[in-house]
Amino acid sequence: MRSPVTDTREAIASARRLVVKVGSSALTTAGDGLDTARLDALVDAIADRISRNTQLVLVSSGAIGAGLAPLALAARPRDLATQQAAASVGQLALAHAYAESFGRYSLTVGQVLLTSDDVVRRAHYRNAQRTFSRLLALGAVPVVNENDTVATEEIRFGDNDRLAALVAHLIGADALVLLSDVDALYDGDPRDGATRKVAEVTGESDLDGLVVGMSSSGLGTGGMVSKVAAARTAAAAGIPVLLAAATQSAEALGVADVGTAFTPAGTRLSARRFWLGYAAGSSGRLHLDHGAVEAVLTRRRSLLAAGVTGVDGDFQAGDVVDLVDAAQRVVARGVVSFDAMELPELVGRSSHDLPAEQRREVVHADDLVPLSHIR
Numbered sequence: 527m528r529s530p531v532t533d534t535r536e537a538i539a540s541a542r543r544l545v546v547k548v549g550s551s552a553l554t555t556a557g558d559g560l561d562t563a564r565l566d567a568l569v570d571a572i573a574d575r576i577s578r579n580t581q582l583v584l585v586s587s588g589a590i591g592a593g594l595a596p597l598a599l600a601a602r603p604r605d606l607a608t609q610q611a612a613a614s615v616g617q618l619a620l621a622h623a624y625a626e627s628f629g630r631y632s633l634t635v636g637q638v639l640l641t642s643d644d645v646v647r648r649a650h651y652r653n654a655q656r657t658f659s660r661l662l663a664l665g666a667v668p669v670v671n672e673n674d675t676v677a678t679e680e681i682r683f684g685d686n687d688r689l690a691a692l693v694a695h696l697i698g699a700d701a702l703v704l705l706s707d708v709d710a711l712y713d714g715d716p717r718d719g720a721t722r723k724v725a726e727v728t729g730e731s732d733l734d735g736l737v738v739g740m741s742s743s744g745l746g747t748g749g750m751v752s753k754v755a756a757a758r759t760a761a762a763a764g765i766p767v768l769l770a771a772a773t774q775s776a777e778a779l780g781v782a783d784v785g786t787a788f789t790p791a792g793t794r795l796s797a798r799r800f801w802l803g804y805a806a807g808s809s810g811r812l813h814l815d816h817g818a819v820e821a822v823l824t825r826r827r828s829l830l831a832a833g834v835t836g837v838d839g840d841f842q843a844g845d846v847v848d849l850v851d852a853a854q855r856v857v858a859r860g861v862v863s864f865d866a867m868e869l870p871e872l873v874g875r876s877s878h879d880l881p882a883e884q885r886r887e888v889v890h891a892d893d894l895v896p897l898s899h900i901r
């Protein structure tokens with residue numbers, strides 16, 4: 527029998543629609559800003575893949591890093607206003623560099639700057655979907671980044687790995703490739719000394735005991751934490767993921783035999799269920815007892831008031847909430863059918879104790895997505 531890893535790597539190598547994300551640390555250096563030689567090498571690999579009949583969306587970080595040198599900033603700024611100023615200058619440089627570089631292959635780029643609302647709100651999500659689909663149909667290469675110059679602290683993604691996972695589902699990608707300054711996932715930060723490379727992640731247990739840390743280059747934002755979270759999101763949605771070094775982009779986009787491969791869940795989540803589980807913002811939390819966790823995760827039942835032990839947040843009926851277990855882990859998300867004000871007096875009570883007008887599921891099974899991540 528073939529291993530799931532072989533299948534995963536083959537699926538990435540043969541994907542007809544692909545999202546590639548490249549991190550700041552692979553494109554920029556603190557002193558010199560944008561490294562166009564590295565950008566050109568990445569574009570070489572992408573253009574080669576496109577020439578082999580793949581529709582490709584590039585999610586590129588690096589706006590803030592590229593804006594440092596022109597503004598005489600020595601290091602990545604910590605405050606939002608200076609980050610936004612750097613991104614404003616850097617995004618222009620980045621877009622220009624991509625247009626020039628793809629131009630060597632007569633490929634046209636289209637810039638897509640997204641805010642979290644564009645994927646979090648359902649109506650905006652469909653709008654973004656239309657834009658990507660049209661750009662790809664016209665043969666352009668969409669180059670995506672967060673719209674850093676207008677994003678405030680509250681509405682910010684701040685994390686292009688997550689943005690790339692959301693875009694991958696949004697465009698119906700067959701695979702996601704995350705390119706960074708590190709060539710794979712290790713069992714600890716490789717900069718801290720000897721560590722073991724993880725070639726494949728086929729289940730949650732492959733992640734047990736790993737020390738997954740932050741960026742040490744000072745340029746990237748989420749470090750390996752955000753890459754693993756994004757890979758789990760995409761894999762849970764049925765999309766295979768490869769994590770590799772940008773310096774190995776030719777191999778990663780070619781035979782895909784480098785880096786760490788994340789095996790996808792067997793079934794692809796529908797757009798609505800993906801949005802509900804991974805893209806929508808959460809307005810509150812429902813605490814579940816052990817029996818309720820088992821009922822919603824294993825038996826795919828609706829959540830009833832009897833299994834709820836507590837309520838946090840100020841939500842309305844119809845909002846998306848997190849369902850958490852006794853250890854405070856978010857185990858599922860769903861659309862709640864009561865306002866936050868109504869719930870406290872219902873929690874723990876069985877349905878036949880409730881007045882007729884309140885005798886309904888707190889979260890209906892059809893509106894509930896278990897977050898089981900990787901198979």
Ligand SMILES: Nc1ncnc2c1ncn2[C@@H]1O[C@H](COP(=O)(O)OP(=O)(O)O)[C@@H](O)[C@H]1O
Pocket residue numbers: 548549550551552587705706707708710711712713714715716717736737738739740741742743744745746747748749750751
């Ligand atoms: N377990 C780990 N395996 C690999 N890299 C790790 C790990 N823990 C932390 N890191 C760090 O994460 C960095 C990559 O994250 P980051 O700098 O944010 O990249 P990017 O800019 O590509 O998003 C690596 O350079 C490495 O120092």
Ligand SMILES: N[C@@H](CCC(=O)OP(=O)(O)O)C(=O)O
Pocket residue numbers: 548549550551586587588589590591613671672674684685686687745746747748749
């Ligand atoms: N949008 C920001 C990058 C945010 C981000 O996630 O950065 P990285 O960790 O380098 O992928 C920028 O272009 O500088």
